[in-house]
Amino acid sequence: MTSPYIRRRRLAAELRKLREARSLTTDELARLIYQSRSKISKLENAQIRPDLAEIMTILEVLEVTGRQYEKTIRLARDASAKGWWDRYGNAMGPRQRLYADLESGAESIRSYNQTAFPAVLQIPEFIDAMVDLDEHQGTLDYSPARMIEARTRRQQHLLSPDGPTYEAVLDETMIRRLAIPATVKAAQLRHLIEVVTAEPRIVMRVLPSDVLITGGFLPKASFSLYAFPETTDPATAVVDTVTTDLVLTQRREVARYTEMYDRLGEVALSSADTLAFLSGVANRLTNETESGT
Structure with a gap:
């Protein structure tokens, strides 16, 4: 299997890049998806396992579509996977x-x-x-x-x-x-x-x-x-x-x-x-x- 932790790191960097490309702060994105700023910060720092539904909501708000959307969803699925150690x-x-x-x-x-x-x-x-x-x-x-x-x-x-x-x-x-x-x-x-x-x-x-x-x-x-x-x-x-x-x-x-x-x-x-x-x-x-x- 792939390393979920490594995929969380990649997903975190991707989410941060997508947010910054829309000139949004973490506070602004948090308000748009009805989540706390700390939740966005933890996602963008790979500190928590992502929830696929929440990632889909973020991508929708950021107007991400096509291949970029599919790539990010694949990352999120891998990043949310659980291993025997969990x-x-x-x-x-x-x-x-x-x-x-x-x-x-x-x-x-x-x-x-x-x-x-x-x-x-x-x-x-x-x-x-x-x-x-x-x-x-x-x-x-x-x-x-x-x-x-x-x-x-x-x-x-x-x-x-x-x-x-x-x-x-x-x-x-x-x-x-x-x-x-x-x-x-x-x-x-x-x-x-x-x-x-x-x-x-x-x-x-x-x-x-x-x-x-x-x-x-x-x-x-x-x-x-x-x-x-x-x-x-x-x-x-x-x-x-x-x-x-x-x-x-x-x-x-x-x-x-x-x-x-x-x-x-x-x-x-x-x-x-x-x-x-x-x-x-x-x-x-x-x-x-x-x-x-």
């Missing part, structure tokens, strides 16, 4: 719902992982350990059990025959410093090795902590890059911050993160060396646990 509500966490939505329509995903292993490939034991860390920072805004279920669904989609290609750069510092039980970390590493070995569409590369990253600033946060099969759906970058995820679709902004990802890839280990590295860390963690050191 059945979870906020129980899976609002941030994870965003990622599930984007993944549903992506053709390729590339991610730089600075703070944890890729969420879409985490095992339940690792997720439990991450929840424990999260609880130290305050009240959870999701149900851990439902969140684990949702991540399992995301992994199933990634590994399905029609799933996207996936490439991840893992920061070595994260692998070393992440404070979770050694047995869990070893199991997570072995899961990554198993998945990458079995699925050619998935590539993992470790970014060593002692390499120079030339050509620009260092990355300030984890981020992901999404490309979609339809050229009209914009390439998208999502930046993971402490409190929220920043979604970027402006070409210039996405290009900066793409260029940064390429620079990281130039100095990351090869896929084969990465598998050897991850295996070595997993074996060392297991040996240390068994010896009690």
